[in-house]
Amino acid sequence: MHPDSATGPLVAALDIGGTKIAGALVDSEGRLVARALRPTPAGPDGDRVMGAVDEVLAELRAAQYWPAVVAVGIGSAGPVDAAQGTVSPVNVPGWREFPLVPRVSAAAGGLPVILTGDGVAMTAAEHWQGAARGYDNALCMVVSTGxxxxxxLGGALLPGPTGNAGHIGHISVDLDGDPCPCGSRGCVERIASGPNIARRAVEQGWRPAAGTEPTAAAVAASARAGDPVALASFDRAAQALAAGIAATATLVEIHVAVIGGGVSAAGPLLFDPLREHLSHYATLSFAAGVDVVPAKLGTDAGLVGAAAAAAQALQLFPTTA
Structure with a gap:
């Protein structure tokens, strides 16, 4: 993508996950004016992963608009530690307390670098350009593999000291529930993520169509056909999400919950029972009536959000409506 012009100063954005490292130059209107993409190298060699990041940055530095870049924003799979500039993504085994911020700053010619978790980046994107636009108090969620x-809150992104604030996936909503890999029990993620929707359905006797993998998408297909076990697995996921949203609304008074990620593609199978359960969990006057809406930005949310988070932190350009 090479438009004829870019608006205002630019931010170089990185969206780092277990399968891909995406990069873009993002202008002050949220447009991606250049892109780069590399697969995330597998295995324990952290320098190989950093090599892919370096390649993405080198491609962006070769773009015609690079002279207008004033900062780098990173949205990374977590845990991240923005205070220390390090990342330890669960799905990138080569990075444990990896000093990503100084390495990226060096590769970007000494530009300032702002690091956030990928959920925070998605939130920044949806508040700036997506479904949370115009709301001063919002929770945005990615419901996918995790x-x-x-x-x-109060019209501004709240990343928290380490860049992980709002990590609803590890609120416990079932005190005696299944152990979660994080070390707790009954976490929202352990119930509502795509793999756990499929796991629960299989445990209850559901099987995918012949030749189909047992995924949340396959469970959704069965649920649309009326399979009661598949429907029940989505209902349980919706209940967990509703409990987490209600807890958040009670704690900090949000007015909208935006839900993206692959599981949100189930549409009414997820959103209808979620809204119904939420009406029973969020009952106090200040927590009731939260709008639950699907995210708008799709796969570009990580890049747009990494840029928005950096722009807000460094006061580069407005990122609110």
């Missing part, structure tokens, strides 16, 4: 999230 469950992440972020908060907007």
């Amino acid at each position: 469950v992440g999230g972020g908060l907007v």
